[in-house]
Every structure is written in C-alpha cells, then in structure tokens.
Amino acid sequence: LTNLESCFSLLNSFSYTELNKNPVEGFSAGLIDDNDLYRxxxxxIGPPDTLYEGGVFKAHLTFPKDYPLRPPKMKFxxxxxxxNVDKNGDVCISILHEPGEDKYGYEKPEERWLPIHTVETIMISVISMLADPNGDSPANVDAAKEWRxxxxxxxxxxxxxxxxxxQETAFE
Known part of the structure; x- marks a missing residue:
C-alpha cells in the first residue's frame, strides 16, 4: 500500500469505527464489500417534518484513490x-464539488470540498439538503421547477x- 492508501484506510477505519460506536441520527453507513474501502x-432516513419523512433512501459513496484530497461521489x-439530485441519482451539493475556485463563481472555495470533511459531515449536509433544497443551483431542473x-x-x-x-424496497 502507498502512504496515501494507508492514510485512507486509517481514516475510513476510524470513521467507520466512530460511526458504529457513536451513530449519527438519520443515517447508517457501512462498506459495500469488506475488501473495498473505497465503496x-x-x-x-427522510428527516422529520419534511416531505421525505419516513423514507429509507439507499445511496453509494465512492471514494477516489486520492481521498481525502478529493471528494467522494454520492449516488442515490x-x-x-x-x-439537487439528478435523474441518475447523482448528488449535487457544494461539499462534494472539487476543491478550489468555482469556475462559475457561484460557490466560495470554503463551501466546496475540504479534506476535513468526513462521512458524517457529508451525510449531515445531505440530510440538510433533503430538508431545504437549493433551487438556485439544481441538478434536476424539472424537480427544481416543480419545487418552486x-x-x-x-x-x-x-x-x-x-x-x-x-419503504417497500429498503431492505432488498
């Protein structure tokens, strides 16, 4: 393993262990395959008092080989x-955008990916996104138009x- 891969393994093992010891309300996370720390x-769980309440939504997080320098991709x-979720399920929120300047000038660099983000901070942002969509920067224009x-x-x-x-397919 390279040093970066070792670092990634340690970060994810810690994050995974922490999430199991101190679960965060609203989501659970785990490896898809015990042999692949990158997926x-x-x-x-749909947040209370939102239209998504009661939903059980499955998603995948795919980490790049150079994590934590670059963000994972998230797909429902x-x-x-x-x-803020395109029709293919890809999540479009600021903290999952590549670090640095936004070429369109919409997001500040500190709103984009930073290596300090964790699975927990990503999930909190996604849960917040469900509760309060950003209709000004949609990934699904049709959903944004209906929402407005x-x-x-x-x-x-x-x-x-x-x-x-x-709910019907949550545990398939």
Missing part, C-alpha cells in the same frame, strides 16, 4: 425526486411516491 453504502440507488412553482402539488406527489417506494 460505502448509506441508508438515509433508491429513486428520489429532489432538485407547485411544491404542495405535483412535487409533493412525486416525493410521496418515492417515499412509499423507498
């Missing part, structure tokens, strides 16, 4: 209708359908 599966496996224009109508119906489906 994690997370279950996110469970269908979810949200302005018909939040209590079509948007709410689509989210409710996703929540029901997530």
């Amino acid at each position: 994690w599966e997370v279950l996110i 496996i469970t269908e979810i209708w949200h302005p 224009e018909d939040r209590n109508g079509e948007f709410k119906r689509k989210v409710a359908r996703c929540v029901r489906k997530s």
